[in-house]
Amino acid sequence: MKHILIVDDEAPIREILSQMLTQSGFRVTEAAAAHEALGKLDSDPPDLLISDLQLEDSDGLSMISKMRAKRPSLPVILLTGILFDEEVVRDSISKLVTAYLPKTAPLARVLEEVRRLTT
Amino acid sequence: MKDPIIRRIVALFAAVAAVLIVVAVVALRNVARATAGSDWVNQTHAAILELGSLRGAFLASDAALRTLVVSGVEQDEAACRETMADLSENLEVVRALLRSDAAAAPAVERLDALAAGRAKLTRDAVAARRGGRPDEIRALLLADTAAGVTAEVRRIVEKLKTEQMALLAARDSQAYLQAQTTRWTVGTGVAFNFILLGLAGWLVWDDVRARRRAAAVLREANDQLETKVRERTAELAKANDVLRAENLERAWGTQALEHQLRYNELIVNSITDLVFVLTKAQNISRINPAVTHVTGFETKELVNRPLQELVRLGSGGRAGPGDPLAQALREGRDYREAEAFVKDRNGREVAVSFMLFPLRDRDRVVGGVVILRTLSVA
Numbered sequence: 001m002k003h004i005l006i007v008d009d010e011a012p013i014r015e016i017l018s019q020m021l022t023q024s025g026f027r028v029t030e031a032a033a034a035h036e037a038l039g040k041l042d043s044d045p046p047d048l049l050i051s052d053l054q055l056e057d058s059d060g061l062s063m064i065s066k067m068r069a070k071r072p073s074l075p076v077i078l079l080t081g082i083l084f085d086e087e088v089v090r091d092s093i094s095k096l097v098t099a100y101l102p103k104t105a106p107l108a109r110v111l112e113e114v115r116r117l118t119t
Numbered sequence: 120m121k122d123p124i125i126r127r128i129v130a131l132f133a134a135v136a137a138v139l140i141v142v143a144v145v146a147l148r149n150v151a152r153a154t155a156g157s158d159w160v161n162q163t164h165a166a167i168l169e170l171g172s173l174r175g176a177f178l179a180s181d182a183a184l185r186t187l188v189v190s191g192v193e194q195d196e197a198a199c200r201e202t203m204a205d206l207s208e209n210l211e212v213v214r215a216l217l218r219s220d221a222a223a224a225p226a227v228e229r230l231d232a233l234a235a236g237r238a239k240l241t242r243d244a245v246a247a248r249r250g251g252r253p254d255e256i257r258a259l260l261l262a263d264t265a266a267g268v269t270a271e272v273r274r275i276v277e278k279l280k281t282e283q284m285a286l287l288a289a290r291d292s293q294a295y296l297q298a299q300t301t302r303w304t305v306g307t308g309v310a311f312n313f314i315l316l317g318l319a320g321w322l323v324w325d326d327v328r329a330r331r332r333a334a335a336v337l338r339e340a341n342d343q344l345e346t347k348v349r350e351r352t353a354e355l356a357k358a359n360d361v362l363r364a365e366n367l368e369r370a371w372g373t374q375a376l377e378h379q380l381r382y383n384e385l386i387v388n389s390i391t392d393l394v395f396v397l398t399k400a401q402n403i404s405r406i407n408p409a410v411t412h413v414t415g416f417e418t419k420e421l422v423n424r425p426l427q428e429l430v431r432l433g434s435g436g437r438a439g440p441g442d443p444l445a446q447a448l449r450e451g452r453d454y455r456e457a458e459a460f461v462k463d464r465n466g467r468e469v470a471v472s473f474m475l476f477p478l479r480d481r482d483r484v485v486g487g488v489v490i491l492r493t494l495s496v497a
Contacts, residue, residue, distance in 0.1 A: 010378065016371050023363065081378040103375040107368045 002118040003027045005046035007037040007063065008079075009056045013103070017050065017079075020107055021114065034058035034066075041067055046074070048118050050110075053080035061096055068096075075117040077101060079110065124326040131319040135312050142308030149301040156294045163287045166216035167280050173213050173230065174276040176206040177237065181269055184241050188256050191248055199245070203238055210234050223282065226275050233268055233275075393461065393471065393491040399484065401426050401444055413493065415464040426489060432473060433458035444475055444487070451477045451484045461491055470494045 004026050008014045011032070018028045029044060031037035033056040040046070049067060053060040064076050078097040083104070093100045099113050180202040187195040210230060217223040240263055247255040387394055387407050393414075396405035403421045411417060414429065421429065432443070433456055447454035459473035471491035478486040 010374075012370075012374050013378070016367055016374060020364070020367050020371075023360070023367075081375065081382050103378055107371040108364070 001025065001027045002047040003029070003044065004048050004050060004114065004118075005029050005031065005037060005040055005044075006050045007031045007034070007055060007060065008050075008052040009033070009054055010052070013052070016107070017110070020111060024111055024115075026114070026118075032056050034060075034063035037063060038066060041070060045071070048114060049074055049076045050079050050114070051076065053078065053082055064096060075099075077110075077113055077117070079103060124322060127322055128319050131315050131322070135315045135319075138308050138311050138315070142305055145304045145308075146301055149297050149304070152297050153294060153301075156290055156297070160287065160290055160294070162216055163283050163290070166213065167283050167287075169209060169212045169216055170276045170280050170283070173206070173209040174273055176202065176209045177233075177269060177272045180206050180237055180241070184244060185260070188244055188248065188260065196245060199241060203241055206234055206237065217279070220283075220286075223279055226279050230272065230275055233272055236268065390490075393489075393493075395426060395430075395489040395491075396478070397426055397487045397489060399448060399486055401442075401448075401487070403429070404486065413463065413469060414461060429462055430471075430473070430489070430491065431460045431462070431468070432456050433460065447475055448477055448484055448487050451479070453477070458494065459491065 004021050006014050006017050006021075006028060007030075008017075009032050014030045014032070018030060021028045029040055029046070031040060035057055037049075037051070037055075049064070051060040051064055055063065060078060060080070064078070067074060068076070076097040077099045078093060079101050081103045083102050084093055084100065089100050098117060101110055101113060180199070183195065183199040183202040187199045213230070214227055217227055240259055244256050244259050247253075247259065390407055391409050393410045394407040395403050395410065398404050402423050402425055404423070406418055406421055410421070416429075426444075443454060454473075454475040456473040459471050460468040461471050462468050471493050474490045474492075476488045476490070477484045478488055
């Protein structure tokens with residue numbers, strides 16, 4: 001069973017994602033802050049990271065950089081309410097994360113991306 | 120006993136019991152008859168034997184009498200009395216054995232009479248011998264011989280024996296027929312019972328087979344029902360999964376929208392400049408908290424009021440003929456003025472710089488955004 005780590009400062013977002021992934025056969029752990037997520041990277045290493053851009057104690061991209069420094073092969077989905085232009089995504093964001101999805105994307109699309117990156 | 124098969128089996132066993140009772144009754148009656156017939160046969164055999172003895176007794180008494188007449192000794196007289204006693208006893212037995220045979224009664228009476236005559240002859244002969252009358256003895260014996268008593272006794276005895284033998288043969292035939300009847304009754308009853316038991320067995324077997332068939336049909340129906348239930352359960356589970364996914368999707372959409380709106384509002388509210396959102400008719404539809412902070416007006420006091428009531432352009436509209444703001448919105452371009460004035464709720468004017476940006480929804484201008492930045496007092 002693949003392990004997904006969800007990092008988001010909004011509890012309802014974490015809860016919905018967690019329900020959806022659990023029902024789809026994934027094991028899920030959650031974190032609201034970057035330091036909490038970094039701790040879990042060591043104690044319970046995930047197979048995939050889903051992170052928001054805004055966290056309680058840091059921004060998502062900084063946290064992702066720290067995680068990638070420890071585990072360069074860790075697949076990361078940046079799931080944020082901030083809508084980036086395609087150009088920005090292509091030239092900047094995609095160098096930092098494996099995939100970018102706006103929170104306006106359907107949940108099915110999120111699941112599809114999770115499955116793609118965990119198989 | 121609602122089950123018809125049980126009723127039928129019970130009826131069959133009742134019939135078996137009835138046949139058994141009938142067979143038993145008939146067999147017992149025939150056994151009783153056979154026993155009675157056997158007694159009679161034994162009695163007849165005894166009568167035939169006793170008739171033979173009777174004839175012998177007659178001959179013995181005759182011989183003893185003649186010996187006594189010749190010898191005249193006492194021993195022969197005693198022997199003569201003894202043979203007479205034997206004759207009498209034989210006759211008693213014959214009478215007793217043939218008492219139930221009415222047809223034999225005249226012959227028996229005749230034998231009685233002949234025995235009585237022989238007894239009288241013996242008594243008379245003994246008396247004549249004792250009296251020294253040999254001629255009388257001779258006459259008595261001659262008379263007896265002439266009467267043919269011995270021959271008559273033999274004839275009567277033979278006739279009785281023949282009759283008894285004929286009766287015996289008839290009774291034998293009757294006993295054989297009774298035995299045959301008994302055998303037939305028992306055999307028929309047993310055969311009939313076997314047929315009834317076979318029928319009961321067939322009924323039970325047929326019923327078991329029918330029940331097995333019914334059980335198989337029921338099992339098949341149950342299997343089909345279970346399959347349908349499983350299929351329906353799977354469909355419901357699938358529908359439930361779809362519904363759950365749809366619910367999650369809806370919740371996700373709502374959450375994403377709320378997040379987006381909140382984020383947008385956060386951006387606008389975080390600006391320290393005064394922001395007014397206008398309709399195409401330049402009425403205020405939204406303000407940020409900086410407006411309230413500077414003017415003292417609450418949102419509800421400003422919404423739907425013309426911007427001109429609150430803001431006065433420094434040029435006084437000299438930028439061109441007509442309303443410059445309306446013109447800029449029509450043309451879909453920005454409009455800026457270095458100085459304008461915003462009125463607070465006490466009527467005082469605050470100097471600000473003025474910027475109007477058209478709000479575009481795709482290619483269509485749907486309103487405008489006005490940003491006022493307070494000018495610092497030099």
